[in-house]
Structures are given as structure tokens and as C-alpha cells.
Amino acid sequence: MSNIEHPLPHASFESLGYWEGTSRNELVLQRCNSCQIVQHRPRGICVNCLDASNLEHFVASGKGTIYTYTITEQNQAKGFAKACPYVLAYVDLEEGSRMLANIVDCDPYNVSVGAEVMVKFVTQERPDTESFAVPVFTLS
């Protein structure tokens, strides 16, 4: 288990579909059915064709490979200071988009560029008792 206490993101209405997905333990990406582009982070409009009417969310496989990463040995921020060393990585998703995440449940020094990873979800408790989950990845 990771010792990171993930700060809760401020989910705007533009990214609500994404965060509703994670709370169901699904990694949700956004596709524009007008131009077929997959865009992450999600937006209220397709920035490729500027059509807002044909955006849909779909459930991604959750599989990816590590594009690059770093082992963070120092971060004073709350939730991370006691979790060092932890792995920060860009993950190339099977569907073509890239996302930032942590690689957890492993020896940080065993992580490598190009390694295959699989999404998992860390559920965070919120004051309003709604379930809220942050997607992270584990080595496959």
C-alpha cells in the first residue's frame, strides 16, 4: 500500500464524468464523436474541432505503459512529505492519451520506463461522505 494521502482534486463540472467514473472504479476517458479524438484532461468542448455536442465518456481498459517517471525523495506538501520516496509517472494509456499518476504497491526502485501498468483506485473519504477515488497504477 502507498502511504500517500492524496489531496482531493477540485472537480469542476467539466471533469465530473471523469471523477464519477473513478468513484465507480472505472477509468473514464472522453472521446469526440465528431472528429474521433480522445482528449485528456476532459473538457466541456472538443478542442480539436470545437464541437461541444458530440463528446462522450467511455471506460478505458486501465492498461498502460510508463512513459517516464521519477522517484520523489523530497516533497514538503501535506499528504506527501511522509510518503517519500514515492513514484510519480506519466502513463501512456492503451487508448492513446497520457496521464500523470503514482505507481504504487511496489519497490519504487523496481519501476522502469516502458513497464506495463494497470490502474487501481484509492478511495478517499470526504467530509460530505460521498465516495471519491483517485486512479493510480500498479506494475502488471
Add this chain to the structure above:
Amino acid sequence: MTSNQFPTNIAIAGVYEHESRFSPDKTEFQIMAECAKGALDDSGLTLADVDGLFGASMTMGMMGIVDLAEYLNIRPTHIDGSNIGGSSFVSHVNHAAAAINAGLCDVALVLYGSTAASNAMAIGTGGSSGSRNPETAFTVPYGMTTVGSYAMYANLHMNKYGTTSEQLAEIAVTMRHHASLNPLAKMRKLITVDDVLSSRLISSPLHLLDCCIISDGGGAVVVTSLERARDLRSKPIQILGCGEAVQHQGVGDTDLLTIAAKQSGDQAFAMAGLKRSDIDLAMIYDSFTITVLATLENLGFCKAGEGGNFVTGGNIGLKGTLPVNPDGGGLSSNHPGMRGIFLIIEAVKQLRGECGERQLDSPETALAHGTGGTIGDKHSGATLILGVTQ
């Protein structure tokens, strides 16, 4: 742009670097005002001549440039408080040149001041708290730091091209050697590659000595027409070319190794009509060692992947084929949060031949490239090419 001769009819007429590296008894605006006096004295102009005001800082927010005009008790005809991070001041000089060329102002004053060190800001490793900004929702949960983002760039470069920590360390060693010749520099004790490699890891593969220092400080630049500058106190330094760019993660499909410098550099070189080999001095924003390597490659001084070899063997030292940051840079001289203004100041002083022990042998052209924000994530780049007047 060629029809009315921009940018070659514009010059830098005055510069000043604040001497202090720790100023707990001063405010940002006070440091800026002291720098304004220094640069205006350098040019022979006065505050009453200033009709264009440019500035940015770590804390100036909305109305910040208006607050600065009030502090200085001036009423300029052109104001620009653009804040694109540490590159802001390079872009301010670009904007000032365009504004002067367009007749919007005649004498532009570009200012920076900071008390980052005396405020004990954790600039590189203090990121990722609970911001409510929606665009940070995809980075905040993961503990993204400034150094971490640069570290991911470095790791990718190492994996793709075989770049080594020793090669990055040589950049820090070279900057420290330059700083040892700069009486104002904060860190002047010589270091070795082993010192860098044995300093603690902050975010792998970057060590403590791969990271810039944190200081207080400030600077000022006076820009005016070349015609007017010729009649002033200091030797005018001409603006030959400029460029600006942004780079970001797009919709999740960006090549991380291509940074803003590629676009802004190409634009500046095309405008100046110069080749890379024509440049005698490069002032490169060095927030981290990897920033220098990435910027040199993207500016086209060497091919992608060859940066590791380019920065070794004394090639970026004072006697190398491309001297970089003779003042010691942000790695060793000063880094008060947003370092771009010092790139311009040192370039101008070197082109004038005023740099004492660290003076290069009669440089005629200099390039300054500022990076703002975070390479490996979202950042800006601004390039400026300067030359002695013909």
C-alpha cells in the same frame, strides 16, 4: 516586420542587477525601485523619461503592474504586466521592442524584484497542496513538484539517448566555476562531478546540486530606440531577434522532449538572420542542470540526444565553443524565483565587456532564453538575440 526594421531599430540602453542575495529588510517593490535607479543611471536616463512600464513577480497579481506604477509614482503610456513565469522579462523586452517600434512608448523600464529566500519559499519541492484550480485536478492528487516534472524529463532523456548523471553534473560544475569568478554570486566554492553525484537525491535522477539555489534579488532593463540609445551613457546593445512559445500536455499526446525553446528559438534566429554558430554567448535559464541540456538541444545548438556530449569537456565553459551563463546562473549565482531578467543583464554586460574576471573575449552576439513554468509539464519560452551595434 522587415518593412519597418523591427527589431533592429531597438536597443537595450541600461541594465542593473541587484547586488544582494538576501534582503529580509526590503520589499519586492523596494528592490525593483532600487534596480530602476541602477539601470536608469546606467543609461543616463531618469524616471521622468520612462513612459513604458513592464514587470512581474512571484506575488504581483491582478492590478500588480498598476500597483507598481503607483509605488514608483509614474504614469506611463504603455503598461504590460504579463506573467509567464521566469521567462517573463525576456518576453517583456520583446514586447517593449514591439511597443517602441509601434510608437506606443519611447523608454521602457522592465523590472523584477523578489524576496524568495528571506520568505523561505520552497519553490521546487513545495508543490501540490489542495489547490481549487480545476486545471490542477489531474496533478494535485499525485504530488507533482517542479523538480519532479524536470526529473521525469531527465529520466526520459536518459532512457532514450543514454544521457548520464555525470554529464548533467558537469553543467553544475561549470556553472560553479563561473560563479567563482563572479564576486556577487551566492555559491562560489568550486565543486566536482562527484560532489554533485554524492549530494542527496531530490527527485531521481536529479540531485540537490542539480537544482538551482534560492536567493533574493532583482534586476532592471531599460529599452529604447537605437537612435536614442546611441546618444546615451552606455554602449547600446541591439535587439536582433526574438521569439515566444508555450508548450503543454495538449490532450495527452505531446512529445515531452520537445520544449517551447524549439519554436521560440527558430523564430528568433529567423528574425535575426543568424546561424547557431554565429552566437558567441548563450544565457540559458538553469533552474536545473537538465534545463540547460534540454534548452541547448531545442534551440538547435546540437542535435536532439547529443546534449550530454555537448555540455561536457569544457564546451560550455568560458573558453568553450559556446560559453553558457558566465555569471554562474541560477545554479550558483542567484535564483530569486523568476530568473529571466538576469539572462538579459549578463548578456548585455558581456557584450559591453564589463564582466571582469569572467569576461569573454570580445563577444559580438548573445542569445538569452528564459523558461517559465515547468519543463515536463506546462511552460513558456522566450528567446532574445542581442548584438553589439555595427
